[in-house]
Amino acid sequence: MLDIAFKDFKAKKSRAIMCIIGVMACVLLIGVVNIVMYEMQSSLKGDLGTVNGKMFFEQNGTGYPPAGSIMSENLGDEVLQRSEVDASGSTKALFAPLQGGTTNDGGTPTMVVGLTPGKEQVFLADHPVEGKNSLVGEADNAVIMGSEAAKTYNVKVGDTFTVNDDKFKVVGIIKKVGKGWPLTIDNSVIMALPYAQSVTNRPDLISTVIIKPSADYSLQTVENNLQDSYGKYDIYTEKDVQKTIDNNLKGVMVFMNMVIAMIFAVSMVLIMNVMMMSVKEKTKEIGTMRAIGTKKRSIMALIIYESLILSLIGGVIGILLIAPTYNVLGIMMGSTSLNFSIPTTVVIQVALIVLVIGTFSGLIPAYLANRISPIEALRYE
Amino acid sequence: MENLVKGEGLWKTYDLGGVEINALRGLDITVNKGEFVSIMGPSGSGKSTLMNMLGCLDNPTKGDLYIDGKKISLMSDKELTKVRSEEVGFIFQTFNLLPALTVRDNVEFPLRNLSGEKKLNKSSRRERAEECLKVVGLEHRMDHLPAKLSGGERQRVAIARALVNHPQFILADEPTGNLDSEATENIMNLLHLVNQQGTTVIMVTHDEETTKNTRVMKIRDGVLVEDQAETLKETVIPVPYPA
Ligand SMILES: Nc1ncnc2c1ncn2[C@@H]1O[C@H](COP(=O)(O)OP(=O)(O)OP(=O)(O)O)[C@@H](O)[C@H]1O
Numbered sequence: 076m077l078d079i080a081f082k083d084f085k086a087k088k089s090r091a092i093m094c095i096i097g098v099m100a101c102v103l104l105i106g107v108v109n110i111v112m113y114e115m116q117s118s119l120k121g122d123l124g125t126v127n128g129k130m131f132f133e134q135n136g137t138g139y140p141p142a143g144s145i146m147s148e149n150l151g152d153e154v155l156q157r158s159e160v161d162a163s164g165s166t167k168a169l170f171a172p173l174q175g176g177t178t179n180d181g182g183t184p185t186m187v188v189g190l191t192p193g194k195e196q197v198f199l200a201d202h203p204v205e206g207k208n209s210l211v212g213e214a215d216n217a218v219i220m221g222s223e224a225a226k227t228y229n230v231k232v233g234d235t236f237t238v239n240d241d242k243f244k245v246v247g248i249i250k251k252v253g254k255g256w257p258l259t260i261d262n263s264v265i266m267a268l269p270y271a272q273s274v275t276n277r278p279d280l281i282s283t284v285i286i287k288p289s290a291d292y293s294l295q296t297v298e299n300n301l302q303d304s305y306g307k308y309d310i311y312t313e314k315d316v317q318k319t320i321d322n323n324l325k326g327v328m329v330f331m332n333m334v335i336a337m338i339f340a341v342s343m344v345l346i347m348n349v350m351m352m353s354v355k356e357k358t359k360e361i362g363t364m365r366a367i368g369t370k371k372r373s374i375m376a377l378i379i380y381e382s383l384i385l386s387l388i389g390g391v392i393g394i395l396l397i398a399p400t401y402n403v404l405g406i407m408m409g410s411t412s413l414n415f416s417i418p419t420t421v422v423i424q425v426a427l428i429v430l431v432i433g434t435f436s437g438l439i440p441a442y443l444a445n446r447i448s449p450i451e452a453l454r455y456e
Numbered sequence: 457m458e459n460l461v462k463g464e465g466l467w468k469t470y471d472l473g474g475v476e477i478n479a480l481r482g483l484d485i486t487v488n489k490g491e492f493v494s495i496m497g498p499s500g501s502g503k504s505t506l507m508n509m510l511g512c513l514d515n516p517t518k519g520d521l522y523i524d525g526k527k528i529s530l531m532s533d534k535e536l537t538k539v540r541s542e543e544v545g546f547i548f549q550t551f552n553l554l555p556a557l558t559v560r561d562n563v564e565f566p567l568r569n570l571s572g573e574k575k576l577n578k579s580s581r582r583e584r585a586e587e588c589l590k591v592v593g594l595e596h597r598m599d600h601l602p603a604k605l606s607g608g609e610r611q612r613v614a615i616a617r618a619l620v621n622h623p624q625f626i627l628a629d630e631p632t633g634n635l636d637s638e639a640t641e642n643i644m645n646l647l648h649l650v651n652q653q654g655t656t657v658i659m660v661t662h663d664e665e666t667t668k669n670t671r672v673m674k675i676r677d678g679v680l681v682e683d684q685a686e687t688l689k690e691t692v693i694p695v696p697y698p699a
């Protein structure tokens with residue numbers, strides 16, 4: 076029946092094309108929304124990549140960046156001296172928004188990251204830096220800036236800038252880490268811990284200890300031991316990453332998924348409508364087919380094939396147009412880099428949606444076609 | 457002679473919201489293999505209703521109907537569909553070709569409905585369709601769409617389609633109702649040719665002319681009121697082979 080479905084489709088070209096365009100637009104929208112969600116997720120994951128293989132010793136519940144956590148520097152020193160902790164790969168750190176600073180375009184505040192000089196790589200994780208990648212031997216107010224933060228304050232390596240009477244000397248700028256959305260690291264100003272404490276008015280305080288387990292211990296053991304010793308504190312590990320993503324994106328995801336569901340419904344109704352019209356128009360033909368011995372099952376297949384053809388053609392064109400559309404949108408929103416590869420997961424998701432639309436929107440029309448009595452249809456003029 | 461169709465006390469009652477319409481009222485009918493039967497009668501007398509029943513499109517409300525010895529009055533829709541696809545060839549007044557398909561694909565179409573042992577592959581289906589189109593003299597129009605054909609030509613395609621599954625019998629409800637006299641003659645010649653080659657033909661007609669050399673039955677108010685069978689048996693008329 077597939078070949079017959081194709082012939083029927085060709086016989087009603089203009090209607091088919093209208094329907095295909097509609098489906099295409101729907102698929103395109105679903106695809107773009109999906110990519111946006113995907114990018115949001117993956118940039119958050121990228122941000123949380125800092126956590127990989129490490130753990131963050133925090134207070135007041137876990138989170139990343141741990142700007143909400145506060146503890147005494149002494150406690151930090153105590154933790155660093157434990158045998159489970161590889162002191163050379165671990166550091167005390169202070170995370171706090173730079174008060175009185177300008178926010179970037181996206182409204183994200185610049186994040187002060189205070190680290191023990193020499194331990195910058197614990198946070199930087201070997202991301203390439205223009206200029207110096209260490210604060211050792213630099214002035215007290217030397218800073219290494221994230222690319223976004225550098226843009227926000229419009230500074231280059233060697234510049235000095237002032238926020239709230241505090242002066243900062245830029246010795247290095249980290250190359251952009253996040254692909255789409257800027258990450259915490261892109262928005263950070265890394266400086267020596269004492270200067271960070273003075274700038275943010277948190278004398279003798281830190282937010283977290285970034286811990287690398289020493290070679291003899293597994294991540295899990297270290298977590299358990301620390302938790303046993305410091306019941307009031309929390310240990311943030313890779314396992315908590317997904318939770319953070321979910322918490323951050325819950326609202327957006329619900330909204331986006333609602334949008335997808337609505338577009339999905341629209342395209343279903345669209346094809347269903349076309350197929351109902353087609354079944355109605357073809358009452359006499361369907362009756363004739365039934366009279367000359369076509370099985371009900373084949374009639375159903377014919378209708379479902381037709382709706383699948385409509386949705387697949389529309390779907391494939393739509394999928395092909397997702398990347399260009401996404402780029403055009405990106406350029407309109409100020410992005411400078413083009414990215415024509417759509418994540419496979421998004422393609423698979425959209426393809427599945429197309430299949431479901433095609434099959435299900437054919438079901439009701441197919442059921443109607445099934446109920447056509449050949450006798451009635453043959454009387455029908 | 458062997459019975460192909462045997463109907464006993466056939467009733468068909470339509471219930472139109474409380475009002476009952478009896479389209480057939482205890483009609484008896486027998487048709488033998490190889491016969492050419494013409495059914496006549498006034499409009500509304502139940503001819504199409506009877507044809508639908510013989511064509512396994514409909515079950516009688518009451519009474520028994522046997523086709524080729526099989527009792528069809530109790531069959532399910534699925535079984536009826538199978539009988540239709542294997543044993544019956546339909547010809548309609550309004551031709552009822554499938555407009556999106558070429559003449560060849562239209563003729564081939566009933567063969568797609570065959571299943572099980574009778575199933576044919578694509579090339580033998582094509583071959584059979586082309587053979588049948590040769591019989592009706594339209595082999596040169598095989599690749600055309602029905603819309604490009606005249607009424608008479610369309611009906612010839614319909615005859616080819618009705619023949620393609622080698623049915624036991626052909627049911628034609630006013631096959632010449634929409635045709636001029638020349639096309640009518642052509643179609644009647646073809647139907648007689650088909651009948652000569654062994655296929656039983658049952659035809660409904662309003663045109664006295666078309667009943668020549670056939671067994672005429674007359675229906676009125678849902679019952680058979682006249683049947684030429686007896687007369688035909690007595691005077692065996694040699695049926696001329698049509699040109
Ligand atoms: N589906 C139906 N519902 C209700 N009544 C019906 C239905 N089909 C047929 N009838 C009635 O049954 C009677 C017989 O109809 P039928 O179509 O068999 O007549 P006919 O002899 O073929 O007439 P014609 O020569 O006009 O084609 C008519 O009174 C018709 O109105």
Ligand SMILES: [Mg+2]
Nearest residue numbers: 503504505629
């Ligand atoms: Mg009729």
